[in-house]
Amino acid sequence: MKLAELQRYFARAATTGSGPLAGLEQVFLGTKSLPASARLAIYNRGYFYRLLDALASVFGETKRVLGQAEFERIGLAYLAEHPSEHAALERIGRGFADQLRTVRGVPDAVADLAALEWARLCVLVAPDPHTVATAHGIEPVGFPSSRLRFVAALRWLELDPWALSAFAGADRTLSHPRTRQGVVVWRAGHLVRHEALEALEFQALGSAANGASMSEVCAVFDSGAATEDAQRAFRVVAGWFSRQWVEALH
Amino acid sequence: MHRAAGPQQALSQASQAPAASPTGSPVRVGFGLRVPHYDVILQRGVRADFAEAVSENFMGRGGRARSVLERVRGDMPVALHGVSLSIGGVDPLHEAYLAELSELATRIDALSVSDHLCFGTFGGHYAHDLWPLPYTEEALDHVVQRVVQVQERLGRRLLLENVSSYVEYRASTLDEWEFLSELVTRADAGILLDVNNVFVSAKNHGFSALEYLRGLPRERVQQIHLAGHSDGGGFLLDDHGSPVAEPVWQLYEQAIECFGAVPTIIEWDERLPELDELELEAERARTRASTRLAANAAVAR
Numbered sequence: 212m213k214l215a216e217l218q219r220y221f222a223r224a225a226t227t228g229s230g231p232l233a234g235l236e237q238v239f240l241g242t243k244s245l246p247a248s249a250r251l252a253i254y255n256r257g258y259f260y261r262l263l264d265a266l267a268s269v270f271g272e273t274k275r276v277l278g279q280a281e282f283e284r285i286g287l288a289y290l291a292e293h294p295s296e297h298a299a300l301e302r303i304g305r306g307f308a309d310q311l312r313t314v315r316g317v318p319d320a321v322a323d324l325a326a327l328e329w330a331r332l333c334v335l336v337a338p339d340p341h342t343v344a345t346a347h348g349i350e351p352v353g354f355p356s357s358r359l360r361f362v363a364a365l366r367w368l369e370l371d372p373w374a375l376s377a378f379a380g381a382d383r384t385l386s387h388p389r390t391r392q393g394v395v396v397w398r399a400g401h402l403v404r405h406e407a408l409e410a411l412e413f414q415a416l417g418s419a420a421n422g423a424s425m426s427e428v429c430a431v432f433d434s435g436a437a438t439e440d441a442q443r444a445f446r447v448v449a450g451w452f453s454r455q456w457v458e459a460l461h
Numbered sequence: 462m463h464r465a466a467g468p469q470q471a472l473s474q475a476s477q478a479p480a481a482s483p484t485g486s487p488v489r490v491g492f493g494l495r496v497p498h499y500d501v502i503l504q505r506g507v508r509a510d511f512a513e514a515v516s517e518n519f520m521g522r523g524g525r526a527r528s529v530l531e532r533v534r535g536d537m538p539v540a541l542h543g544v545s546l547s548i549g550g551v552d553p554l555h556e557a558y559l560a561e562l563s564e565l566a567t568r569i570d571a572l573s574v575s576d577h578l579c580f581g582t583f584g585g586h587y588a589h590d591l592w593p594l595p596y597t598e599e600a601l602d603h604v605v606q607r608v609v610q611v612q613e614r615l616g617r618r619l620l621l622e623n624v625s626s627y628v629e630y631r632a633s634t635l636d637e638w639e640f641l642s643e644l645v646t647r648a649d650a651g652i653l654l655d656v657n658n659v660f661v662s663a664k665n666h667g668f669s670a671l672e673y674l675r676g677l678p679r680e681r682v683q684q685i686h687l688a689g690h691s692d693g694g695g696f697l698l699d700d701h702g703s704p705v706a707e708p709v710w711q712l713y714e715q716a717i718e719c720f721g722a723v724p725t726i727i728e729w730d731e732r733l734p735e736l737d738e739l740e741l742e743a744e745r746a747r748t749r750a751s752t753r754l755a756a757n758a759a760v761a762r
Contacts, residue, residue, distance in 0.1 A: 214599050218580055239628045239631065253628075253693070338523040
């Protein structure tokens with residue numbers, strides 16, 4: 212066998228969940244006390260349980276809610292379908308929340324909890340911004356047409372409110388899906404924080420992140436009461452700057 | 462943009478020895494940075510001659526990881542140690558990975574850059590494991606070419622660590638130490654000798670650990686790793702979950718005798734103790750190595 216073929220064979224033996232391959236002993240050396248199949252099984256166990264540990268370290272609250280056995284069952288199925296695509300181990304969880312949405316019997320709110328935990332991981336490891344913009348440097352003339360670029364350590368997502376309380380450890384009975392809520396996740400110093408946003412602020416944030424100009428972002432708050440609307444838009448946008456969510460205004 | 466360097470330039474930028482130990486010992490010691498210790502490290506730094514950072518835990522990252530690295534780097538040299546390069550793999554090397562590694566190594570002026578002699582990718586996916594290679598001429602040619610490619614990309618010498626293994630290929634025609642020696646010589650690379658891995662693999666495959674050490678080119682061994690292992694029931698498991706075992710300390714002393722005062726890192730991943738204990742383990746390495754070197758010097762006199 213050539214190198215590429217040997218590696219494919221090894222990888223299949225180490226990552227298959229369906230038991231040992233035929234002909235292992237022709238490819239690998241073993242001993243009476245530890246045959247080749249038992250030796251390959253060490254790698255096979257190591258492969259799945261290392262990745263499962265990585266999932267558990269990211270989705271700790273989701274695991275708590277699902278329970279150890281269910282988390283392991285779903286996790287192993289996920290790993291078999293989604294081998295790692297990133298050099299950093301914890302990135303294995305990228306599609307886990309979406310996978311949970313397809314599992315019969317797992318409520319969407321639990322998948323939302325996983326999505327929150329994934330967003331928190333992404334924020335935790337995101338690169339630092341080159342600069343952080345402040346409101347002081349804003350040019351009034353150019354402000355309406357300017358656009359915001361947010362820091363990498365910022366995520367926003369819509370969740371069932373149950374996911375927020377479950378993350379906080381205050382599990383309430385999960386009855387039926389509730390209206391989803393906009394949540395923002397960001398890094399303050401070294402700490403990852405998340406917070407529910409009012410619907411209009413969440414809409415404005417999404418609009419700004421999609422490249423809308425500041426006049427378009429502020430128009431989200433238009434209710435016909437010009438003074439109050441302007442004050443509200445100002446408070447919201449100033450809050451983004453003060454929480455260091457904005458990398459640049461351009 | 463990082464400028465690639467030729468082999469000679471790479472030689473001149475080979476891993477430097479960490480600065481002289483404040484204890485006056487000829488042996489520089491340190492340990493790997495681990496997440497559970499980050500808060501303590503940010504508070505008081507680490508007590509060592511140098512530290513080791515797992516490259517993938519810091520590549521492209523900000524926040525606490527970056528602060529920890531900057532804090533430690535402010536006090537001492539930092540060696541970068543990768544786990545996902547897959548130098549022996551048949552998948553193409555990942556340019557994005559190399560770019561991030563190069564940026565990190567440059568930013569912290571890394572003492573050295575190392576990874577494992579193994580493969581860990583398959584069909585475009587990462588195994589997050591250190592899978593053994595068949596030790597064949599074909600594999601040797603393949604890995605030499607990839608090491609040269611990586612060294613040119615990074616503009617520095619790469620150190621390659623021997624992995625612990627549990628299975629061998631029937632196709633192998635070379636012993637592991639022959640393969641490693643030939644590889645680093647032809648590619649002008651260095652060796653990160655993991656003494657625990659030599660011990661574990663020697664037990665698992667029934668070869669002589671001492672023959673392994675004696676088969677390596679002395680001038681290429683530039684760093685040493687030490688770690689704990691456990692009994693897996695019929696085999697030894699390299700789990701980094703306990704203090705260095707006494708037979709491994711003895712093998713370490715033999716390695717020091719073979720290769721001199723090589724900078725040494727303690728690795729500990731499972732059942733991680735407090736930072737103080739890790740620092741003590743590194744001091745034990747210093748003591749074992751210094752004692753052996755002193756005894757040899759006395760005999761020579």
